[in-house]
Amino acid sequence: MSTVSELRITLDGSERVVPAGTTAGEALQADGKHVIAARVGGELRDLAYEVRGGDEIEPVEIGSADGRAIMRHSAAHVMAQAVQELFPEAKLGIGPPVENGFYYDFDVAEPFTPDDLKRIEKRMREIVKQGQRFSRRPVSDEDAREELAGEPYKLELIGLKGNAGSDDGADVEVGAGELTIYDNLDAKTGDLRWKDLCRGPHVPTTRVIPAFKLMRTGGAYWRGSEKNPQLQRIYGTAWESRDKQDEYLRFLEEAEKRDHRKLGAELDLFSFPNQIGSGLAVFHPKGGVVRKVMEDYSRRRHEEEGYEFVNTPHITKGDLFETSGHLGWYKDDMFPPMEVDGGDYYLKPMNCPMHNLIFDARGRSYRELPLRMFEFGSVYRFEKSGVVHGLTRVRGMTQDDAHIYCTKEQMGDEIKSLLSFVLGLLRDYGLDEFYLELSTRDESEKFIGEDADWEEATAALKQAADESGLDLVDDPGGAAFYGPKISVQAKDAIGRTWQLSTIQVDFNQPKRFGLEYQAADGTRQQPIMIHRALFGSIERFFGVLLEHYAGAMPPWLSPVQAIGIPIGDAHVPHLDKVAARLREHGIRVEVDASSDRMQKKIRNAQKQKIPFMLLAGDDDVAKDAVSFRYRNGDQKNGVPIDEAVAEIVKAVEARVQI
Template identity: 90%
Template sequence: MSTVSEPRITLDGNERVVPAGTTAGEALQADGRTVVAARVNGELRDLAHRVADGDAVEPVEIGSDDGRAIMRHSAAHVMAQAVQELFPEARLGIGPPVENGFYYDFDVAEPFTPDDLKRVEKRMREIVKQGQRFARRPVSDDEARAELADEPYKLELIGLKGAAGADDGADVEVGAGELTIYDNLDAKTGDLRWKDLCRGPHLPTTRVIPAFKLMRTGGAYWRGSEKNPQLQRIYGTAWESRDKQDEYLRFLEEAEKRDHRKLGAELDLFSFPTEIGSGLAVFHPKGGVVRRVMEDYSRKRHEEGGYEFVNTPHITKEGLFETSGHLPYYDEDTFPPFDVDGSNYRLKPMNCPMHNLIFKARGRSYRELPLRLFEFGSVYRFEKSGVVHGLTRVRGMTQDDSHIYCTKEQMGDEIRNLLTFVLDLLRDYGLNEFYLELSTRDDSPKFIGDDADWEEATEALSTAAAESGLDLVADPGGAAFYGPKISVQAKDAIGRTWQLSTIQVDFNQPKRFGLEYQAADGTRQRPVMIHRALFGSIERFFGVLLEHYAGAMPPWLSPVQAVGIPIGDAHVAHLEKVAAVLRDRGVRVEVDTSSDRMQKKIRNAQKQKIPYMLLAGDDDVARDAVSFRYRNGEQKNGVPIEEAADEIVKAIEARVQI
């Protein structure tokens, strides 16, 4: 029979008795390199944590999600130590692990330079090589304040211990229970080398960090508020092996090549003139073609799906968003009000309140439901300058916004049909790998409405998601203030996930606007409102597709689908005849009549990622043909003009990628 001096613990589902004072690492027989931490009764712990009677102990491997996070958090500590050794005046902010890496914020007199990063990384490698030991020790609030008296941001975090306001990484530093400090101790002497307020856990030693690299610096407001001081943030990445890190760095190189901002300039698609303002894009003629084709195809599919098109203005009286309930929650995300004839007006941040007014404009019958309203509606969001990013985070955007009004009895089928419609249309644009995220309410006071309505709406979404056959990920607390939602998460060509379409069920806005329809029995009933954005916004979806295809859009979306390239000036007239045939069949075609040599014209067409190059020389003219050169470099000679036109038109109509 075990005693307190001989704890009985559970390992791999089996009970065993261990000597008193046994650490989690000893119980797991961890080598400290493969297994770097433990999960004890569901909580992550250092390997040095002493197990107690009744504990269930599981290993945490360095290549697992938890293991990587612990390693990256430890790397952030090593970086902070290196910074303070090289820049003793630097004061510490926070240093959490993040997806694919870590960062640490510092209060320094001058921003870090690229040379500074090289010095910090070199010093980090020295600390890693020394194998300094991470050692946890509990401290009281007063002890922590005394030890960290020179660290004003840490003192603020101590005051936030357990507070709801301890956000943006503060939970890495402090928890709701006791405070702890982690010491970095000399591997040989045990002398203190550095310390930090931290909840942990950490690796056993710095030597266990196999591969890391500092990436960049940037400004960051303390605790994410513009009212607070701006600190300097250093970002790094860390991995369980050099091979994994090299793989990630290659991924970053590929992502950089696909950056839609870079491609937008190279392909002359769009720009962001400083004279207009941050986050406000203008589309150039070629970008305008792509955008028009995207919108036209979407309109066609919506018409086939029974949607009715509406249009609403860009500004409105402020009271409309008070009625809808948006203003208290989205006030900081909207542009400030402006006075018109003594009333406050706002730039429209969303379309749904105006669609409610369209529904309410006259009496409605159950025979009209479901009523599906659709609009390419321009909206405006006051995004902070630090988060504006090309087309994927803008201040002015056009949403492909739809609001469906239906009966409760129709709700389930409508959601299922909506989800099928959304996925089919996204597939038409070339995205094929999806999973779903179900965002629900939590205990936050921001959520409005009856619990029963929320449960019914959530159940309807959950059922439709399950029937789709796609993986479903829970997102507690991520719902809109008025109702739960399904988000379609799509993977692009290099495996990145983008949140695209959303489907939200709303029982609250119909109540707030007093929306009603006459039921079959003559009574007045409240409709269910379903919000649906398919692209999210035209701008963002444009950017996602541009990166997915690396600028080489499929023929149906390419601004120029074919270009005629004459071998010499004598062949221009023949290619103009070919171009006329193609234009008659709806193909967007140009003929390069510049003075450049043929090889230069081919290179120019390749840089512009034009799907089809149609070359012509004497033989082609004589045979009333062209020579195909495809975007991948393959060539097919002597193709009769009509056959060439058929091939191009067939590819365009099939929406295939070449």
């Protein structure tokens, strides 16, 4: 029988009796290097936490998702300590862990330089080597204000204590309950070296940060608002081992090589002229070819699936978006209105309200349903300048937008058919690893409509997702304001995940627009509306594919599919003849008749990532053949022209990668 000096706890699923005063680390027999924290009753705690009777305790390993986050947050504290030791006037913002790393914001007189980062990282390594101990202590609001009197941003966070947990990172600093300060204590003397307002938890000592590196700096508005001061943000990465960090850094190097902005310039595909404005791309002739091929194939597949093409204007009266609800819930993401004929007109941020008007232009019968409307529609969204990023986050885009109007009875089968169509078309473009995300409503006031409608729509989406056989991840609160959605998450060639297609079920817009159809029994019924963007936008999908293929697009998508490279001028007519044969089959082919030497022509073609190079010299002309050189450097000599043409045509028509 346990005494008052003993406590019953559950340790990794088994009941144990431990002495009062036992810490989570002692209960877990944690070494503080591999097991760095504990999960107690579902809450993350330091290993120094004293267990209580009835606690359920689990280990948190450094290589787990929670373990990495704790270790990275501790690295952010070490960085902030190093900054304040080197720059005593620096004021602290926030320092949360983020995916693959951490950051901390500072108010400093001058932006940090690359040399500053080197100095900060060196000082961090010294702090880590010292093995300073992270020590948590609760404080009252009054004591916290007194201790942090010189830190204006921390004082503001103390005032936000009851509202912590927002996206600005305040939840890392303060919780909804007691305030806590973490002291960094000297490993030998226990003297205070540094302190920060923080809810924790942290690793036991600074030595438990095996590998880290500072990456870059940038500006960031305090708490994400342009109305607040701009601070200097330092980004870093931290990992549970040097091997893991080296693996991540190699991944970054590969990602940099694949950056679609860099490839877009090198391959002469698109650009972002300053004279036009941020987030507004122009596509050059080669980029225009890729877009056209992408769009043409998509149009063909949509025709086969029974879609009807529509077209709508770029601007509209504001009343339309009042009706749809977008002015109430989406206005911050829309460009400001322009006054025309005494009224406000808006650039459209989406096509659905206009498609509703097409549905409502005449009476509809149940015999027409499901009615599938499709449009490559240009839309405009006022993205903040800080988030605009190449083609993947733009202000002007072309959506491959579809809206399906169906009966409630048709809804389930239509969603399943849509999901199958979406996944099939994405596979045609070379993506083949997916999972799904189900975005639902939460208690936020941004969501409109009846609970019963949301439940029915969510159930239909979930059933379709479950039957797809793909993994399904929940995303509470991520729904559109009018309805839940499934998002297709696709992995690219180096394992990054991109959100692509979305399928949204909407009971609310048909109500707001008063849409009706005549049912079989003669009654007027409201259709269900399904929103579906397959690429998301042409621009973003273009960027994703460019990075997925590292610029070496499969032959069917390559702007130039084959190039003739003569050894000398005398061989140009022979290659012109081959090119003419290829053009008869719709192949995009060029002949390099420039004065460059043959080896330079080959290098130029390789840089342009052209799939097929057809070389010709005296022997090839005599044999009515070409020498085949592939993008990967392989070569076949003396290939008869008929065989060469057939091989290229087959590769293009089969949409295979070379």
